[in-house]
Amino acid sequence: MTIARPRRSALYLPASNARAIEKARTLDADVVILDLEDAVAPEMKAQARAQAVTAAREGGFGDRELVIRVNAIDTPWGSDDLAAVANAGADAVLAPKVSSADDVAAYRSRLSQVPLWVMIETCASLFRLDQIAAAGPECLVMGTNDLAKEMRAPLTPERTAFHPALAMTVAAARSAGIAVLDGVCNAIEDPQVVGAACAQGVEFGFDGKTLIHPAQIEACNAAFSPSPEALAHARAVVAAFADPANAGKGAIRVEGGMAERLHLAEAERLIAVAAAIASR
Structure with a gap:
């Protein structure tokens, strides 16, 4: 992204x-x-x-x-x-x-x-x-x-x-x-x-x-920088959707809560924001 x-x-x-x-x-x-x-x-x-x-x-x-x-x-x-x-x-x-x-x-x-x-x-x-x-x-x-x-x-x-x-x-x-x-x-x-x-x-x-x-x-x-906690959760969401066991699922459980594909997109955006800040 x-x-x-x-x-x-x-x-x-x-x-x-x-x-x-x-x-x-x-x-x-x-x-x-x-x-x-x-x-x-x-x-x-x-x-x-x-x-x-x-x-x-x-x-x-x-x-x-x-x-x-x-x-x-x-x-x-x-x-x-x-x-x-x-x-x-x-x-x-x-x-x-x-x-x-x-x-x-x-x-x-x-x-x-x-x-x-x-x-x-x-x-x-x-x-x-x-x-x-x-x-x-x-x-x-x-x-x-x-x-x-x-x-x-x-x-x-x-x-x-x-x-x-x-x-x-x-x-x-x-x-x-x-x-x-x-x-x-x-x-x-x-x-x-x-x-x-x-x-x-x-x-x-x-x-x-x-x-x-x-x-x-x-x-x-x-x-305006992603917090460590938010970034950790974002990575957990991305990892969970990348798990082959969750292939094809639109909604999964992540860290005790529900995550949908829209949450995956937001998690990927947050990780990209953190990377852009780090590169600066």
Whole structure:
């Protein structure tokens, strides 16, 4: 089974901060997102763009996936961002404020063959998730802070108001066969809150989570990696179905419980995920 590269932790860093970019080359995040949008003041946009392009061309990020988040296409900086990053050599470009399949197409037409990731952070996008996911992005990324602002709903640690949006975004991504990342946790200095946020993302079925600080990486990587117990059970399921005594059976007993063929597929996926993480 082929599994896409691990995307457990995706760290946003302002591309206007040269020191942060250099540090990113040493961090244990699976994905580094150089941000030209929310984290950059208007007067720093041009500098941030130039530094992001230079960083992408210089490389040095090892097996980390490098993504550049551009400003929205309808802002004063969007067109220049897209022109600059289209041939910069980043692994992907992240487009904000996407609300329709037409928005996806507009970004796609400006990026040549660069993989496109899109933010799900507007109210309008929630009613077109299946269309957006099917329009060709490689990854959906939750933007819960912007979504909270648009909905005028409090972004509590439990994220109660956003459960439908989170679940439906994951479902849309799975239907389209693409990756999906959870939104950020705004807590930095409270490891319990960060840990709980990562665990919730796992429960919803996300592949990983976007982060705002390096201190969040360790908890995120741990949460989105298969646990030793889960991996051991997965191997037991695979071994049981491989037993000639169970040939042709659709459901068997494994470690005191029932396992069906659908559980075999999930077990094989989990083992492949663990192998991909180990190879990183």
